[in-house]
Amino acid sequence: MTTRPEVWDGSAAPMRMSVARRFGVSPLVGILIAVLLVFLVPPTIYLVQTSLFTTNFDGSFDQFTFRFYLELFTNPRFFNNLVNASIYAVGSAAVALTLGVLQAWIVERTNTPLRHYVFLISIVSLGIPSVLYTVSFLLILGKAGPLNLLLMELTGSTTPLLNVYSMWGMVIIEGIDFAPLTFLLLSSVFRSNDASFEEASMMSGAGIAQTFRHITLRLATPGIMALLILIFIRAFESFETPALVGRPGNVNVLTTEIYQSIQSTTPPNYGQAGAFSMALMLIVILLLVWYNRLSRHAEKYQTITGKGFRPRVMDLGKWRFLTAGLLVLLFIIMIGLPVGIVVYASFLPYYEGVTAKSFTQFTLANYAQVFNSQSFKSSIGNTLILGAATASLVCPFTALCAWLAARRHRGAWILDQLATMPLIFPAIVMGVAFLNVFLHMPFAFYGSLLSVILASMVRYLPYGMRYSYAGVLQVHRELEEASALSGARQATTFLRVVVPLITPALITCWLFVFLLSVKAVAAQILLVGPKSQVIAVTLFDLWENGQVTELAAMGVTWMSLMTVVSTIFYLIARRYGLSIR
Amino acid sequence: MLSVSGLFKQYISYDGTPGGGVFGADFALKEGELFTLLGPSGCGKTTTLRAIAGLETPQKGRITLGSRDLFDSQAGINVPMYDRDIGMVFQSYAIWPHMTVFENAAYPLQVGRKNKYSSAEVARKVKEALDMVGLGAFIHRPSTQLSGGQQQRLALARAFTREPHLLLLDEPLSNLDAQLREHMRTELKQLQKNTGVTAIYVTHDQSEALAISDRIAVMNEGKIVQLGAPKEIYNRPTSEFVAHFIGRTNLIHGDLASSAAAGSTATLATPLGPLRCFFPGAAQARSGIAVVVRPEHIRIRKAGAPVEAEGDNRLNGKLKAETYLGEIVEYVVDAQDASGGGKEFLVRTPFVQPIGPGDAVTLSFASERTIALIEA
Ligand SMILES: Nc1ncnc2c1ncn2[C@@H]1O[C@H](COP(=O)(O)OP(=O)(O)OP(=O)(O)O)[C@@H](O)[C@H]1O
Numbered sequence: 027m028t029t030r031p032e033v034w035d036g037s038a039a040p041m042r043m044s045v046a047r048r049f050g051v052s053p054l055v056g057i058l059i060a061v062l063l064v065f066l067v068p069p070t071i072y073l074v075q076t077s078l079f080t081t082n083f084d085g086s087f088d089q090f091t092f093r094f095y096l097e098l099f100t101n102p103r104f105f106n107n108l109v110n111a112s113i114y115a116v117g118s119a120a121v122a123l124t125l126g127v128l129q130a131w132i133v134e135r136t137n138t139p140l141r142h143y144v145f146l147i148s149i150v151s152l153g154i155p156s157v158l159y160t161v162s163f164l165l166i167l168g169k170a171g172p173l174n175l176l177l178m179e180l181t182g183s184t185t186p187l188l189n190v191y192s193m194w195g196m197v198i199i200e201g202i203d204f205a206p207l208t209f210l211l212l213s214s215v216f217r218s219n220d221a222s223f224e225e226a227s228m229m230s231g232a233g234i235a236q237t238f239r240h241i242t243l244r245l246a247t248p249g250i251m252a253l254l255i256l257i258f259i260r261a262f263e264s265f266e267t268p269a270l271v272g273r274p275g276n277v278n279v280l281t282t283e284i285y286q287s288i289q290s291t292t293p294p295n296y297g298q299a300g301a302f303s304m305a306l307m308l309i310v311i312l313l314l315v316w317y318n319r320l321s322r323h324a325e326k327y328q329t330i331t332g333k334g335f336r337p338r339v340m341d342l343g344k345w346r347f348l349t350a351g352l353l354v355l356l357f358i359i360m361i362g363l364p365v366g367i368v369v370y371a372s373f374l375p376y377y378e379g380v381t382a383k384s385f386t387q388f389t390l391a392n393y394a395q396v397f398n399s400q401s402f403k404s405s406i407g408n409t410l411i412l413g414a415a416t417a418s419l420v421c422p423f424t425a426l427c428a429w430l431a432a433r434r435h436r437g438a439w440i441l442d443q444l445a446t447m448p449l450i451f452p453a454i455v456m457g458v459a460f461l462n463v464f465l466h467m468p469f470a471f472y473g474s475l476l477s478v479i480l481a482s483m484v485r486y487l488p489y490g491m492r493y494s495y496a497g498v499l500q501v502h503r504e505l506e507e508a509s510a511l512s513g514a515r516q517a518t519t520f521l522r523v524v525v526p527l528i529t530p531a532l533i534t535c536w537l538f539v540f541l542l543s544v545k546a547v548a549a550q551i552l553l554v555g556p557k558s559q560v561i562a563v564t565l566f567d568l569w570e571n572g573q574v575t576e577l578a579a580m581g582v583t584w585m586s587l588m589t590v591v592s593t594i595f596y597l598i599a600r601r602y603g604l605s606i607r
Numbered sequence: 608m609l610s611v612s613g614l615f616k617q618y619i620s621y622d623g624t625p626g627g628g629v630f631g632a633d634f635a636l637k638e639g640e641l642f643t644l645l646g647p648s649g650c651g652k653t654t655t656l657r658a659i660a661g662l663e664t665p666q667k668g669r670i671t672l673g674s675r676d677l678f679d680s681q682a683g684i685n686v687p688m689y690d691r692d693i694g695m696v697f698q699s700y701a702i703w704p705h706m707t708v709f710e711n712a713a714y715p716l717q718v719g720r721k722n723k724y725s726s727a728e729v730a731r732k733v734k735e736a737l738d739m740v741g742l743g744a745f746i747h748r749p750s751t752q753l754s755g756g757q758q759q760r761l762a763l764a765r766a767f768t769r770e771p772h773l774l775l776l777d778e779p780l781s782n783l784d785a786q787l788r789e790h791m792r793t794e795l796k797q798l799q800k801n802t803g804v805t806a807i808y809v810t811h812d813q814s815e816a817l818a819i820s821d822r823i824a825v826m827n828e829g830k831i832v833q834l835g836a837p838k839e840i841y842n843r844p845t846s847e848f849v850a851h852f853i854g855r856t857n858l859i860h861g862d863l864a865s866s867a868a869a870g871s872t873a874t875l876a877t878p879l880g881p882l883r884c885f886f887p888g889a890a891q892a893r894s895g896i897a898v899v900v901r902p903e904h905i906r907i908r909k910a911g912a913p914v915e916a917e918g919d920n921r922l923n924g925k926l927k928a929e930t931y932l933g934e935i936v937e938y939v940v941d942a943q944d945a946s947g948g949g950k951e952f953l954v955r956t957p958f959v960q961p962i963g964p965g966d967a968v969t970l971s972f973a974s975e976r977t978i979a980l981i982e983a
């Protein structure tokens with residue numbers, strides 16, 4: 027390879043270079059960039075167009091207009107939504123973070139018994155579809171739920187005291203739903219700190235609580251702050267909880283408003299959905315910029331570790347039974363109760379809360395119905411195909427991109443940027459964007475399983491990138507150079523040295539992307555058709571139709587399947603000593 | 608001052624297999640002493656130190672500081688680390704990156720429960736400690752902007768601010784480069800003597816240990832194999848391990864015909880001929896007694912040159928190789944035994960001799976430098 031001249035000297039030579047060369051990009055990188063652009067540019071363009079044109083009945087664009095943007099400012103709902111979304115995001119981030127910090131500290135920093143199981147449990151809980159999780163909490167906290175019954179019993183009130191279809195309901199449910207992921211992300215923050223920082227504090231005469239406050243927490247603060255913004259963004263753009271909890275109580279946020287403009291308005295108000303989407307995206311972009319700043323700052327503290335690094339745990343003495351109790355309590359709240367109530371509901375002919383009478387009516391009818399239903403079977407099949415296809419497309423692709431970027435191939439930074447770009451699309455916004463792309467295809471594409479897979483692939487590119495990058499960074503450059511010096515070409519080096527070494531990371535990547543892509547409903551709800559039903563959407567529809575017991579039976583079946591997948595994932599991860607992040 | 612007896616700590620891995628640790632250590636420190644734990648990597652030095660600090664709970668043993676029991680497995684005593692009044696300098700320094708130099712050093716004064724200090728007192732004590740280690744000028748720097756050597760000083764100052772009864776230092780110099788290391792070790796010793804604090808120093812560097820210690824405990828595989836002043840350890844090793852670990856040495860095996868009293872000189876029959884050896888302890892007549900001679904205690908000259916001192920052991924051999932090391936010259940000599948076979952001897956002398964490889968040479972060394980490895 028010739029080196030590019032630093033300054034163009036005015037001669038004609040550079041003109042003869044290939045286009046790719048001229049832009050300082052190697053051919054392979056050029057091809058990959060082109061692939062990414064094919065997937066990223068159309069949805070972006072269509073999204074912008076949707077917000078700037080009126081849309082005809084057949085979906086084609088009509089007249090150019092700024093109307094939808096102007097309406098943003100005149101529409102009181104917009105500001106209302108914005109305020110709601112902010113409160114909701116702050117609240118649920120606080121809940122998730124509190125639970126996450128507590129668990130991460132106990133698991134990573136103390137000698138609490140049972141602590142290692144939290145990992146398994148957190149990963150298993152990732153396999154529970156968000157819709158199902160939200161529904162289970164609605165069953166627990168709802169009007170006929172056990173908590174309200176208990177409170178009525180205690181206070182003698184004749185009407186339910188708690189109304190879960192409200193802001194606090196949304197905050198609690200989303201917070202708890204996001205806690206396991208928060209824990210997984212935070213545990214690495216806590217793990218990467220050298221234990222001697224804490225030991226030095228204890229040797230200075232500080233107790234456990236003081237050490238936690240002055241040292242552990244302070245050292246983790248940049249990491250926690252970065253994570254806080256991340257959860258905030260996630261909550262801000264989340265759809266399931268607002269749709270299932272907020273909407274019935276008339277607490278709307280931006281995402282539900284977008285969904286409603288398309289799904290519950292006839293004809294669909296694409297323009298408004300587009301403008302709302304653009305506004306939401308702008309906010310997310312600003313937050314992401316802030317997040318990137320902070321997370322770079324977060325790494326600052328982690329560079330100071332000397333020789334003799336010992337990630338050790340603190341001996342809590344007798345207190346460790348208290349922390350173990352806390353872990354068990356959290357487990358009951360976060361997994362035990364929700365799963366319990368769903369299992370319980372799945373055996374009932376109809377759901378009317380937890381009553382003594384219900385226990386005499388147990389039936390397997392729901393399961394019989396679920397297993398005999400063709401649509402349920404195809405829904406499971408579709409979902410498995412969706413997850414597997416998304417993961418199988420995303421992981422190898424991002425592995426290649428990550429490697430090129432990590433090894434600073436010319437122009438590979440563009441790959442890195444492009445592959446992480448989908449992060450700025452909230453799931454529901456991405457749904458709107460792809461919906462428009464697919465509607466405008468010259469052939470019938472909308473509603474096909476392939477279309478859902480493509481959208482899902484784009485959505486999970488950034489996640490794949492993150493895992494691949496971590497894997498590639500672990501491969502020491504000299505290992506590759508040794509291969510090159512042995513006479514191997516770059517492609518050979520990549521296949522024979524890099525791929526085997528990052529395989530464990532790729533497995534993590536695959537399973538994580540798989541679990542995430544089948545868990546969420548928001549990315550798919552606007553895209554699926556009758557032939558491409560997937561579990562999350564099916565569950566969502568069942569809830570909307572009030573078919574609680576069928577939903578429960580279906581949810582239990584799916585959860586069992588996912589628990590098997592997650593457990594295999596966990597075992598593989600432990601076997602290879604992978605960090606689960 | 609500090610006494611450690613029967614200290615036993617074995618690490619048990621997750622699957623229950625027992626691993627390394629310390630297997631029964633006994634020693635006692637005198638007031639104001641700089642005591643060194645020396646041994647190869649993995650011999651249990653850090654474990655011993657951490658057990659004293661309270662960062663590790665031993666399975667057996669007793670640790671007493673002054674008149675206070677810190678740990679006693681039988682009586683079920685285990686004083687928590689923050690109550691032990693022990694200062695420690697960590698191998699990684701553990702300088703908190705989110706605090707300034709001042710905040711790092713002040714921390715022990717602010718969090719301690721026993722003594723409450725006013726902020727003026729804290730400021731004064733911190734200033735004192737920082738001045739002592741020469742960091743007075745850096746007091747308001749963020750601690751991340753310190754060099755390795757400065758971080759090390761700060762760690763030291765932090766350990767000193769609370770005026771602990773005992774100071775523990777775990778390889779405090781191992782992160783520094785060779786020159787700074789030598790400089791800092793002199794400073795450290797000065798500081799320790801000036802403040803009079805009793806200290807345990809851990810290192811695997813024998814020259815560092817010899818240079819700064821009042822006494823050294825040599826450890827191997829979780830046990831203390833010899834304990835004594837540096838000179839004693841160096842000149843009177845009691846085991847092959849210590850002889851080899853502390854400096855380089857020549858080892859010969861021989862048979863003792865009649866028993867030797869402690870402190871006497873006796874003749875040992877070796878394959879190289881009879882050698883007069885010093886016996887630090889009493890020994891019965893037996894075969895296979897090991898003796899060591901340090902390379903720098905051997906004189907070398909051309910065969911046939913006049914003898915300088917009577918009573919010396921003498922061996923003939925052929926010069927195999929010479930290495931010029933600057934201040935000294937190192938010779939490798941093949942000493943001939945009765946059967947004509949050879950035994951390599953290492954000789955170090957500050958004087959360049961008029962000899963070259965292939966020359967016939969004579970080695971001589973004093974009987975009191977020929978030490979039988981028997982415990983006194
Ligand atoms: N947390 C631990 N779990 C299991 N084994 C351990 C642990 N820490 C140390 N060991 C083992 O105990 C033995 C003694 O370790 P220790 O850290 O005391 O060695 P050391 O003498 O300080 O070595 P070095 O000079 O390398 O620091 C070693 O065999 C080590 O592998």
Ligand SMILES: [Mg+2]
Nearest residue numbers: 652653654777
């Ligand atoms: Mg050590």
